[in-house]
Amino acid sequence: MTHQHSVESAIGILDSGVGGLTVVREVFQQLPKEKVLYFGDTLRCPYGPRPSDEVRRFTLEIVRYLSGHPLKALVIACNTATALALDEVRRQVNVPVLGVVxxxxxxxxxxxxxxxxxxxxxxxxxxxxxxxxxxxxxxxxxxxxxxxxxxxxxxxxxxxxxxxxxxxxxxxxxxxxxxxxxxxxxxxxxxxxxxxxxxxxxxxxxxxxxxxAEETTRELIGILSSHGLLRQGPARHPEEHHFFTSGRPEAFRSIAERWLHRRVRVEHAVLSALDESQVG
Amino acid sequence: MTHQHSVESAIGILDSGVGGLTVVREVFQQLPKEKVLYFGDTLRCPYGPRPSDEVRRFTLEIVRYLSGHPLKALVIACNTATALALDEVRRQVNVPVLGVVxxxxxxxxxxxxxxxxxxxxxxxxxxxxxxxxxxxxxxxxxxxxxxxxxxxxxxxxxxxxxxxxxxxxxxxxxxxxxxxxxxxxxxxxxxxxxxxxxxxxxxxxxxxxxxxAEETTRELIGILSSHGLLRQGPARHPEEHHFFTSGRPEAFRSIAERWLHRRVRVEHAVLSALDESQVG
The missing domain is CATH 3.40.50.1860 (Rossmann fold)
Structure with missing residues (x-):
């Protein structure tokens, strides 16, 4: 996977559903100048009861999807995915990867x-x-x-x-x-x-x-800073952030706007490897 | 400057003198599995009263010296050097660089x-x-x-x-x-x-x-971890760490052993650009 390590690149945040929005909320608060790309796999949520190798596979699919955009760091904002897939994700991408644990x-x-x-x-x-x-x-x-x-x-x-x-x-x-x-x-x-x-x-x-969520964002600041990748300048415009969901965009948007207290742009994302058999 | 990003690489720590040993003490305590390369520029200490461009030049000389060894992160454990040279050092090396501020x-x-x-x-x-x-x-x-x-x-x-x-x-x-x-x-x-x-x-x-010192080491853990560069296995043997000083090794060793409560190996380092005119 290729990445551009630029100060303008986004922070990728992935979760099995909407829970990771609390990390987004912290990033908006602590790092208002940074752009967020969020992926919520609401179609296949929750990950908790799934077999380990399935969680790993799902997580890597999302990482591949997000990696199509320029990222400077990646946060696995899902406790289950962190526990099961963090090491594998770190091997596959060349940006800093944070779990929440x-x-x-x-x-x-x-x-x-x-x-x-x-x-x-x-x-x-x-x-x-x-x-x-x-x-x-x-x-x-x-x-x-x-x-x-x-x-x-x-x-x-x-x-x-x-x-x-x-x-x-x-x-x-x-x-x-x-x-x-x-x-x-x-x-x-x-x-x-x-x-x-x-x-x-x-x-x-x-x-x-x-x-x-709060502590992960705090560590994220230190990591971006140590690479000289903290963006200066004005806060990001709300339209610059992108939210992807594998499920219904309207349902996701409704929760996201309630939690984040702002309007968000949500896009439906189709993961290439996604088929009906994976949806439980 | 070239670097090998390996889990076995060392953490470089530089200071104008002995003060940065408190960071070493924290690294020994919080990261006992990691190898430390320390440079104390005791010959030209203190940096505080020197002109800004001189502090920047001295700091970059030390960075170049330490970069001759495989490093996975660099800590500028000197408040003056952090304040004046951190951004420049980050531009020159391709490992994470932490200041103490x-x-x-x-x-x-x-x-x-x-x-x-x-x-x-x-x-x-x-x-x-x-x-x-x-x-x-x-x-x-x-x-x-x-x-x-x-x-x-x-x-x-x-x-x-x-x-x-x-x-x-x-x-x-x-x-x-x-x-x-x-x-x-x-x-x-x-x-x-x-x-x-x-x-x-x-x-x-x-x-x-x-x-x-304590907080910088805490952030260092998060940074190494996010790159999958925290070393596993047994604690480092004391002989694996290296301490370099531009001044008198004996004087440095005496303070270092008193502060760190262990025996240390100190080597005299000659910075190529070092000449008498810089020694104040």
Whole structure:
């Protein structure tokens, strides 16, 4: 794959669906001068329950698609794809590739005072133990508690307003963490930052929340900077960003505009290798 | 300049003297599997009072010297050289180049709650306004107070034991900061992390100290990782690291072993362009 490493090139961000939009939101905020190319594979979402080699294949298809555009960095904004395909993607492209797991793990270790770290995520992410391995690789003495919270993604996508029902779902989802006296909690699913304030109220002020989306963007700044690839000049015009979805553009646009608080341009993308048998 | 981007390549670290050893200390701690090549230009130290174009020329000479070895990243662990030569070095080499200013500034903005940030450094660093510019570039609303503390480098190099005299020097040096109600303080000189606990006691628990050396190393991990260049396997043997000095190897070794708590191999380096007229 060929790439132009130019300061004008875009930041590619890929996800199995809409969750990675929280990374886009962070990039818009922290890096307003950069252009974003986003690919959400909503047609084949979620990746969590799929076999590993299928997730790897899907991810590489998207990387190939995005690589048709000039990129200066690539973010795999999907925890499952990061856990299963990051190394392979790094071998295939010659721009820096960031996953969301390592930046989240590194940030947790930095803020944790007592070394008692919680991780919440989808069932696929928690089953992969990607965060636990990343954390223990840096500090084997950490106390790590991982918990799958399958009810939270629907909560976010349904509108995330705080009411008695959503508080109840959240309380029941997070209850198993209470006894572990955590000092930090990694939001190990790109959907969760959208309900961070609700999670924070439920966990209490003694638990510092870590948004992998936010930390990944922070690391992205350092990486672009170290290559002299941070763009100067005015902020990007909204029309310069491109959003691709393998699913229905209208549904994607509706969620994207609600989450990003701005109008977005969404295009339907057809991946060459995509056939009906892959759509579950 | 040619470089081999191999996982076995070294991390080049350069400084005007011994201050950058605090970055080496962080790399040894956070990245024990990586090999370090350090260059301390002790013969021409300090860089602070020198004209800008001289600092740039000296820095590029060292970069050229280190580039004779396979490198996978380069750290300019000198605040003056970062402020004056970082962009030029990035244009000349094709590996990621980190300065110490930007990581420190980014970390300060992250931890600051009230946006009241202090910066202490040598006269050269404070005069360059490099930290203030880096901070304001990210968030123009920040309240930034910069203070030159020329008495602190001698305090560190003389042995940094805490006694009535050293406490007095510190108290007088930091006194002008007291009235500004800071919430964070950037240690904008690579010497300062060695007296961080004394500084912290003087500033009080309400002020979070930021070590640029520590933050730079943290960003380095993210950068190497994004390129798939973090080395796996056992920790490096002490003999694999190389320390070069333009000055007297014995004097350099004595300080390096005291700061790093291990034996180091120091070689005298002759920079081709070095002549007596440059030695001040």
């Amino acid at each position: 390592e930046p989240g793990a590194r940030a947790a270790i930095k803020v944790s005072q007592q070394g008692r770290v919680g991780v919440i995520g989808t069932e696929g992410t928690i089953r992969s133990s990607a965060y636990e391995r990343a954390l223990k690789r840096i500090d084997p003495r950490l106390y790590v508690v991982s918990l799958a919270c399958p009810a939270l993604v629907p909560l976010v996508e349904s509108g995330r307003e705080e009411n008695e029902n959503s508080r109840k779902i959240l309380r029941e989802s997070l209850a198993p963490l209470k006894k572990h006296r955590l000092d930090s909690l990694i939001l190990g699913c790109t959907h969760y930052p959208l309900i961070a304030s609700m999670i924070s109220r439920e966990m209490g002020s003694g638990v510092t929340l870590i948004s992998s | 930007e990581p420190g500034a980014r970390a300060a903005i992250k931890v600051s709650q009230q946006g009241r940030v202090g910066v202490i450094g040598t006269e050269g660093t404070i005069r360059s306004s490099a930290y203030e510019r880096a901070l304001k570039r990210i968030d123009p609303r920040l309240y930034v107070v910069s203070l030159a503390c020329p008495a602190l480098v001698p305090l560190v190099e003389s042995g940094r034991e805490e006694n009535e005299n050293s406490r007095k020097i510190l108290r007088e040096s930091l006194a002008p900061l007291k009235k500004h109600r800071l919430d964070s303080l950037i240690l904008g000189c690579t010497h300062y992390p060695l007296i961080a606990s004394m500084i912290s006691r003087e500033m009080g628990s309400g002020v979070t100290l930021i070590s640029s």
